[in-house]
Amino acid sequence: MQFLKRWVIYACLFLVAALSVISCNSTPQSTTVSTQGSTLNIYNWSTYIAPEVLEEFQKTYNVKINYDNFDSEDALYAKLKPGNPGYDVIFPSDYMLRRMIREGMVIPLDQSKIPNKKHLESKFVDTPYDPGNRYSMPYQWGTMGIGYNIKATGGPLDSWSALFDAKYRGRVGLMDEIRGTMGMVLLYLGYSPSTTNPGEINQARDFLIRHKDNIKAFVADTGQELLNQREIDLTNEWSGDMFQAMEENPDLRYVIPKEGTTVYTDLMAIPKGAPHKELAEQFINFILEPKVGATISNFIHYGSPNLTARTQGLIDAKDLENPAIYPPPEIWAKLKYVDDVGPALTLYDQAWTEVKAAFAS
Ligand code: N2P
Numbered sequence: 001m002q003f004l005k006r007w008v009i010y011a012c013l014f015l016v017a018a019l020s021v022i023s024c025n026s027t028p029q030s031t032t033v034s035t036q037g038s039t040l041n042i043y044n045w046s047t048y049i050a051p052e053v054l055e056e057f058q059k060t061y062n063v064k065i066n067y068d069n070f071d072s073e074d075a076l077y078a079k080l081k082p083g084n085p086g087y088d089v090i091f092p093s094d095y096m097l098r099r100m101i102r103e104g105m106v107i108p109l110d111q112s113k114i115p116n117k118k119h120l121e122s123k124f125v126d127t128p129y130d131p132g133n134r135y136s137m138p139y140q141w142g143t144m145g146i147g148y149n150i151k152a153t154g155g156p157l158d159s160w161s162a163l164f165d166a167k168y169r170g171r172v173g174l175m176d177e178i179r180g181t182m183g184m185v186l187l188y189l190g191y192s193p194s195t196t197n198p199g200e201i202n203q204a205r206d207f208l209i210r211h212k213d214n215i216k217a218f219v220a221d222t223g224q225e226l227l228n229q230r231e232i233d234l235t236n237e238w239s240g241d242m243f244q245a246m247e248e249n250p251d252l253r254y255v256i257p258k259e260g261t262t263v264y265t266d267l268m269a270i271p272k273g274a275p276h277k278e279l280a281e282q283f284i285n286f287i288l289e290p291k292v293g294a295t296i297s298n299f300i301h302y303g304s305p306n307l308t309a310r311t312q313g314l315i316d317a318k319d320l321e322n323p324a325i326y327p328p329p330e331i332w333a334k335l336k337y338v339d340d341v342g343p344a345l346t347l348y349d350q351a352w353t354e355v356k357a358a359f360a361s
Pocket of ligand 1: 045046047048093142221238241264266
């Protein structure tokens with residue numbers, strides 16, 4: 001029931017987006033600069049907001065929101081790189097933001113417009129990927145783990161090796177995400193998920209190609225749905241997406257494998273050329289309200305960077321006590337952020353192209 005409700009809510013959100021000025025993959029129209037009565041164009045992941053928060057913002061500020069979704073970091077980058085089609089707020093993760101800063105794709109925030117940053121937990125402030133939070137504020141964070149169907153596996157999993165076990169031939173989904181999936185394989189092979197060593201990157205490529213028969217599909221941000229439909233039995237998946245799916249399907253599970261995994265902080269930033277910078281800053285500040293942030297986290301089951309929300313008891317205890325959502329220190333010790341690798345990114349792009357070509361043949 002609970003899950004049905006979630007999907008009705010997401011369906012409504014989709015409908016609202018579809019009926020509004022822009023729809024998925026189209027280009028937002030430029031609107032006026034004043035905030036009242038104007039339209040805020042947001043570009044975020046799907047299943048990554050509590051829709052009531054958008055409604056509240058629209059009512060409070062007397063504005064409209066156009067809400068588009070992307071399904072991978074690479075898709076976000078590809079959409080913005082040729083020039084911002086009109087978005088005001090985007091949600092890149094840590095390493096992607098750093099790349100966007102390097103390439104001049106995002107603009108500095110007016111810190112005086114975002115007083116709610118005082119609510120943030122210190123480890124999400126003044127980070128190596130955005131010193132001084134000059135360009136971004138944290139939104140939510142999470143891990144990449146294995147999402148699986150326990151009926152299919154016959155018991156709990158604890159290692160990335162499961163994805164490559166011949167037992168699951170043709171039953172595995174792999175996230176269509178260059179740094180995410182290559183990082184996972186590198187980490188499993190004992191390397192840094194951000195290595196710039198060509199030999200290591202090529203080993204990860206060859207490893208994936210060797211296990212081609214296990215992989216049923218590359219999946220862009222819908223792995224949890226394919227699991228739910230029994231299209232696949234295992235996949236590397238974002239934590240909160242699995243916990244949302246688990247509300248519907250009691251056979252689904254999420255685990256942070258014993259080898260460790262990658263952790264990410266997704267950020268709110270303003271792309272260069274944003275038509276409504278002031279409104280975008282109002283929105284970012286609004287999201288950092290402890291109550292608003294908590295409403296989002298409690299709905300999507302990702303980690304909250306909002307310390308006040310946690311200390312005021314606004315985050316559901318069930319999530320806070322879940323070690324796969326808020327990992328304890330011994331698990332945190334095995335989590336690694338993906339770093340921006342600069343020019344070495346071409347090695348990843350090349351390896352990924354070769355993986356895709358091998359799978360296509
Ligand atoms: C939401 C995925 C968000 C997490 N579907 C990716 N960093």
